[in-house]
Amino acid sequence: PNSWEARAEEYSLYGFTDLPSVRDRGTVVVTHGEGPYIVDTNGTRYLDSNSGLWNMVAGFDHTGLIEAAKAQYDRFPGYHAFFGRMSDQTVALSERLIEVSPFARGKVFYTNSGSEANDTMVKMLWFLNRATGRPQARKILTRKNAYHGVTAISASMTGKPYNEVFGLPLDGFIHLTCPHYWREGRDGESEAQFTARMAAELDEVIAREGADTIAGFFAEPVMGAGGVIPPSGGYFQAIQPILKKHGIPLISDEVICGFGRTGEVWGCETYGFMPDAIISSKALTAGYFPMGAVILGPDLTDRLQEAIDTIEEFPHGFTASGHPVGCAVALKAIDVVLEEGLLDMVRAGAPRMQAGLAEIARHPNIGELRGIGYMWALEAVKDRDGKVPFDGSLSVSERIANTCTDHGLICRPLGQSVVLCPPFTLTDAQMDEMIAKLDASLKQVFAEVA
Numbered sequence: 001p002n003s004w005e006a007r008a009e010e011y012s013l014y015g016f017t018d019l020p021s022v023r024d025r026g027t028v029v030v031t032h033g034e035g036p037y038i039v040d041t042n043g044t045r046y047l048d049s050n051s052g053l054w055n056m057v058a059g060f061d062h063t064g065l066i067e068a069a070k071a072q073y074d075r076f077p078g079y080h081a082f083f084g085r086m087s088d089q090t091v092a093l094s095e096r097l098i099e100v101s102p103f104a105r106g107k108v109f110y111t112n113s114g115s116e117a118n119d120t121m122v123k124m125l126w127f128l129n130r131a132t133g134r135p136q137a138r139k140i141l142t143r144k145n146a147y148h149g150v151t152a153i154s155a156s157m158t159g160k161p162y163n164e165v166f167g168l169p170l171d172g173f174i175h176l177t178c179p180h181y182w183r184e185g186r187d188g189e190s191e192a193q194f195t196a197r198m199a200a201e202l203d204e205v206i207a208r209e210g211a212d213t214i215a216g217f218f219a220e221p222v223m224g225a226g227g228v229i230p231p232s233g234g235y236f237q238a239i240q241p242i243l244k245k246h247g248i249p250l251i252s253d254e255v256i257c258g259f260g261r262t263g264e265v266w267g268c269e270t271y272g273f274m275p276d277a278i279i280s281s282k283a284l285t286a287g288y289f290p291m292g293a294v295i296l297g298p299d300l301t302d303r304l305q306e307a308i309d310t311i312e313e314f315p316h317g318f319t320a321s322g323h324p325v326g327c328a329v330a331l332k333a334i335d336v337v338l339e340e341g342l343l344d345m346v347r348a349g350a351p352r353m354q355a356g357l358a359e360i361a362r363h364p365n366i367g368e369l370r371g372i373g374y375m376w377a378l379e380a381v382k383d384r385d386g387k388v389p390f391d392g393s394l395s396v397s398e399r400i401a402n403t404c405t406d407h408g409l410i411c412r413p414l415g416q417s418v419v420l421c422p423p424f425t426l427t428d429a430q431m432d433e434m435i436a437k438l439d440a441s442l443k444q445v446f447a448e449v450a
């Protein structure tokens, strides 16, 4: 094969191979980026409204982040965080993470990805329960439509039917109803009643399974890869007391929400709840280095210490855990988002994005516009009143995404929805370009399928 596209398809596998949409349109081979744009081997520019995979929040050419990585490569290009040794950058990052976390004190464990951070958290819970006389407390509660990653544990936590092809979930991973009022609410049920039903279901599941068999409850503040699903009103206020009553830790998976995506530093701030631990990745390094982190609050910090004192060691860690270049990049990324104005840009830009999308959502084939901050989804429906999805092997959302690509806009089809989660650096003109290209593509596809 000669072309980059043909060579890519001949030798490379990509994540979630092989979506019909990719088969239909072919591969885009990217050489570099300019602000929020990616550029392919043919020189074509695309506005990437998905920030890569939600992670490139500072765009693709942020000088400060690149310099931070270069400087650390010059200083000390690699080390681990094992056996009582770690780099100075790792020390500094943990201190900074606890400082910006909602926790008064805590500790941080590093991984290379969000999936590994979720696995690490689950293994920590299993470990500390065993060490403290509760070996039966192993079950993990999550929600349908949740996305927590792809490793065996985090895929088991993920509430998507596609993991059946692996024979997952593993035993003991229980998926509750997705708190999506528009889709899951019953006829005549108010949002408050729906939230109360979600809480009652949690109560019932805990009673059925036995509180002493449950290790933890994991939730994304806003479900991301499930199709941008903010919780129903009062959801976390309703479920947190139930978890507290039974001594079940609430873990906030902030891999997408963390560091500004919702317009606050943490999604748990946006939704007003206090988790026992936070899972972070993606924006943690603005996507400039692969890294994940488990951030433990005070209670889990103490319980882990007690368990380590009992068992002697927590036998877990990755070669590149706490990599000094990753930590240096993360320290810079936190400054860029929190001190150098990116979070303010999300706060300022979110109403403009919402208003632009709301205009598009007036189209009769849009069933729901949902989101917050810089994470939004438009759900396509054949019939708005009946919330009826379109049929066909290539879904309408995939056709919309492909048409957007043809118009120089990358956006993501997720189920029946099209998702936009742009870099925080977007200018007003780039925001308007994104909205206009989406609008044109959507109208074109709806005209074809209607």
Ligand code: PLP
Binding pocket: 053, 112, 113, 114, 115, 116, 118, 147, 148, 149, 150, 220, 224, 225, 253, 254, 255, 256, 281, 282
């Ligand atoms: N948790 C959430 C909420 C995510 O959105 C993702 C990835 O999209 C993950 C975990 C897994 O992270 P990774 O792909 O880095 O393993």
